Amino acid sequence: MDTAKKLEIKSLAVPLTIIGDEYMIGFDKPENSGEKIKQMIANLDGESSKAVQKEEKVKIPLFGEVGVKSLSLPVLSVVLGTLDGFNPCSMWALLVLLTIVIATGSRKKVWLVGGVFILTSAVSYFLFMAAWLNAFIFIGYFSFVQFAIGLVAIIAGAVSIREFYKFKPNVCEVSTPEQKKKLSERIKRVLRSASLPMMLLGVVAIAFSVNLIELLCSLGIPVIFTKTLTMYHLASWKYYGYIGLYDFFYMLDDIIVVAIAGFSMKFFLFNSGYSRWSRLVAGILMLVLGAIFLLKPELLMFGS
Secondary structure: OHHHHHOOOOOOOOOEEEEOOEEEEOOOOHHHHHHHHHHHHHHHHOOOOHHHHOOOEEEEOOOEEEEHHHOOHHHHHHHHHHHHHOOHHHHHHHHHHHHHHHHHOOHHHHHHHHHHHHHHHHHHHHHHHHHHHHHHHHHOOOHHHHHHHHHHHHHHHHHHHHHHHOOOOOOOOOOOHHHHHHHHHHHHHHHOOOOHHHHHHHHHHHHHHHHHHHHHHOOHHHHHHHHHHHOOOOOHHHHHHHHHHHHHHHHHHHHHHHHHHHHHOOOOOOOHHHHHHHHHHHHHHHHHHHHHHHHOHHHHOOOO
8 A cells, every 4th residue: 555655556456566666457468468567577677678679660551660669658649639639620619709809809809718718628628538537547457448449449540531531621520500500609699798707708618518529529539549548557647747748739729820810810720731631640540559459559558
């Protein structure tokens, strides 16, 4: 118990393997968990066997062979967060907000409304991903969960590639035209509010509801990312640090749009080509990660 407290092990279960300052909960297969234990021993001794030193590679279409261990959790956080961010669902609502606010001619209101929308979106998406993370920590010791996540990733990757070929600029596949019309009318009512606090509360509610839709638009990416994090049994602050890094790059396109609107008082829209090609790259990456989860999950245990 003293060791568990020192290592910040929140969910105690058996088997629990502790080597130095690293630990692993559960054991599925020698080629998965066994390799992780070898890596933990190598880290403790400062030595690596040939098996540990060997650079595993995967072949990714358009990119060729990529050394998996040359990747890292920070890189994965940045790449997946950025790809997840180029999604029309949340951007559409932000652009409607900015279009109406810019027409008022108030630069202060543009910064205020845009900033509240971004802050609420970032916090709500962070909380959604934290919920996924804790769910996987709680149930993630079962091998069928890993198999299911692999299938989800492959299906999400196939859907993303399909969207690349059937791409419609600035169209969210989850929202119906009727829902978008209702949301647009709701945005107008909120921005016409005479009370500034009530207007900002309305923007918070809109941002939160839009991010629920956004989660449905790209469910595969945050799910595969949070499940990958749980494979490392990190300290709690590291888990949330990586989610925070993902979240920042997820919001980066919205931040750029609001910054341009705030400084120039002009409407700005990313070229739809960015969104389209990001779906192809995300789809390929999801297929690769899904296949790794199903066939050789230990490849995902690159340096953290």
